[in-house]
Amino acid sequence: MITAEQKPIDEIREMIGPFKRILVLGCASCVAECAAGGEKETAMLGSALRMAAKMEKKEVVIEEKTLDRQCVNEFIVLLDDTIDQYDAVLSLGCGAGVQAVADMFPETPVIPALNTEFLGETKAQGLWMENCLGCGDCMLYYFGGVCPLARCSKQLFNGPCGGSVDGRCEINPEMDCAWQLIIDRLSRFNALDRLEDIYPPKDWSRKQGSGPRKIVREDQQR
Amino acid sequence: MSHLKQILEKGEFAVTAECGPPKGADSEIVLRKGDLLRDKVDAVNVTDNQTAIVRMSSLAACTLLRGAGLDPVLQMVVRDRNRIALQSDILGASALGIGNLLCLSGDHQSFGNQPQTVGVFDLDSIQLLQTVKAMRDEGTILGGDRLSARPDLFIGAAANPFADPLEFRVTRLAKKIRAGADFIQTQCIYNLDRFKTWISTAVDRGLPEKVYILGGVTPLKSPGMARYMKNRVSGMDIPDEIVKRMEGVPKEKQREEGIRICVETILRLKEMPGVSGVHIMAIEWEEAVGEIVERAGLLPRPGF
Numbered sequence A: 001m002i003t004a005e006q007k008p009i010d011e012i013r014e015m016i017g018p019f020k021r022i023l024v025l026g027c028a029s030c031v032a033e034c035a036a037g038g039e040k041e042t043a044m045l046g047s048a049l050r051m052a053a054k055m056e057k058k059e060v061v062i063e064e065k066t067l068d069r070q071c072v073n074e075f076i077v078l079l080d081d082t083i084d085q086y087d088a089v090l091s092l093g094c095g096a097g098v099q100a101v102a103d104m105f106p107e108t109p110v111i112p113a114l115n116t117e118f119l120g121e122t123k124a125q126g127l128w129m130e131n132c133l134g135c136g137d138c139m140l141y142y143f144g145g146v147c148p149l150a151r152c153s154k155q156l157f158n159g160p161c162g163g164s165v166d167g168r169c170e171i172n173p174e175m176d177c178a179w180q181l182i183i184d185r186l187s188r189f190n191a192l193d194r195l196e197d198i199y200p201p202k203d204w205s206r207k208q209g210s211g212p213r214k215i216v217r218e219d220q221q222r
Numbered sequence B: 001m002s003h004l005k006q007i008l009e010k011g012e013f014a015v016t017a018e019c020g021p022p023k024g025a026d027s028e029i030v031l032r033k034g035d036l037l038r039d040k041v042d043a044v045n046v047t048d049n050q051t052a053i054v055r056m057s058s059l060a061a062c063t064l065l066r067g068a069g070l071d072p073v074l075q076m077v078v079r080d081r082n083r084i085a086l087q088s089d090i091l092g093a094s095a096l097g098i099g100n101l102l103c104l105s106g107d108h109q110s111f112g113n114q115p116q117t118v119g120v121f122d123l124d125s126i127q128l129l130q131t132v133k134a135m136r137d138e139g140t141i142l143g144g145d146r147l148s149a150r151p152d153l154f155i156g157a158a159a160n161p162f163a164d165p166l167e168f169r170v171t172r173l174a175k176k177i178r179a180g181a182d183f184i185q186t187q188c189i190y191n192l193d194r195f196k197t198w199i200s201t202a203v204d205r206g207l208p209e210k211v212y213i214l215g216g217v218t219p220l221k222s223p224g225m226a227r228y229m230k231n232r233v234s235g236m237d238i239p240d241e242i243v244k245r246m247e248g249v250p251k252e253k254q255r256e257e258g259i260r261i262c263v264e265t266i267l268r269l270k271e272m273p274g275v276s277g278v279h280i281m282a283i284e285w286e287e288a289v290g291e292i293v294e295r296a297g298l299l300p301r302p303g304f
């Protein structure tokens, strides 16, 4: 899923400063799972902003709503009837959600309330780990299911570097060395010989070489 | 073009040293360091923004040293340049008369004075080795385009016998040789027992027949430096007895003790099968190199 964290409240208040009628818009998908932009967090942010406005005796209307998915038009159209009541949307969607709402309502400023971070896994309660960069050409087979791009600090394809000690990464001893994990997993499957070959330079054009990416699936189009 | 290559091919025990370029545009500092090392070593490695701290470029400092009659080893890290810039600098280095290139991943940007930058890591060090080799031996760049003239380079790589996982360290050395390394310079050696284990595994696999291995040494200046390197530098293995030796002498004798440990290490390395030379990394202490080389009985160096 896509992970995100809420921006500092002062930064949010500065961005919404000029507006009088604000829709605080949550998303019940990824950002709800990582407790950043779901219904609960949207309600909490809405009331914090109302409280702050009241303390400063500012006349603003702040209302909340949460869509099932903020990055899919079918759900965004549900705002059609009410959007005109607001002069700005404060979105708790990921970066894609913010832009999807802005695309649908070009007349309305849409402001991000979150910092979108990475494609990650919920490792434990309150712990999310980055483990995919969306490189467009998945190499997990070769590396025993551990991504050297997302999880090795130096993105080594032929690691480990000379700083791997006791299974820890040289950048930060709190972090696992991805290459130790790769070697451990491949040896468990008797596939360590896969690492004898030199892994060739990555084709980054699958990620960023031709500008913004898109997926076109004619079989899905109506 | 490479003096280092000639020395090693003749079967001489080679000596290289490291020179860190200044944090400024002063060519005199580079030339002064060059003077300290002249006739003491066979080649001089010039670091490439080591520990991710901005310094004069390795290519520029190598060119200055070359002009002063030394044989520079251009260190090149993949942290700061993508494959376009790397290949272009390789051609430029050869055109400027630089004969040796050491391919490295580089210290992570979070350690240096530009922690907000982006690390490039388009290629890794092994892929860089392979790229340089193809440029030199096939006359092609990545993707297959042909060069109008091939770079003439003696290609090096680093190895750390002290990092984990131990069993995989020799596999990775073999991979670097297959990728194109002609010579290897190792991480600083203080734990001679572990180094011996590593080099004998390499010897068992016949690797020193395919590559020249230069053992790395760094003279310690103080017990504080020993403790710092032991505890804070990942992949550095300093046994307690070395720290104790440094602690056991009065302050004014500490540098002498550091040099003594370094000389003893070199003498042990000289006797070890599979070791073709030493690489002396006297960090901001290039003055010490001449004395170390002399006391290790490695002077005079064979001339050009």
Ligand code: SF4
Binding pocket: A131, A132, A133, A134, A135, A136, A137, A138, A139, A140, A147, A148, A149, A150
């Ligand atoms: S190899 Fe690419 S697609 Fe696969 S996990 Fe890593 S970044 Fe994601």
Ligand code: SF4
Binding pocket: A151, A152, A153, A154, A155, A156, A159, A160, A161, A162, A163, A164, A165, A168, A169, A170, A171, A176, A177, A178, A179, A180
């Ligand atoms: S210690 Fe491991 S994870 Fe960290 S940079 Fe080196 S190889 Fe990558």
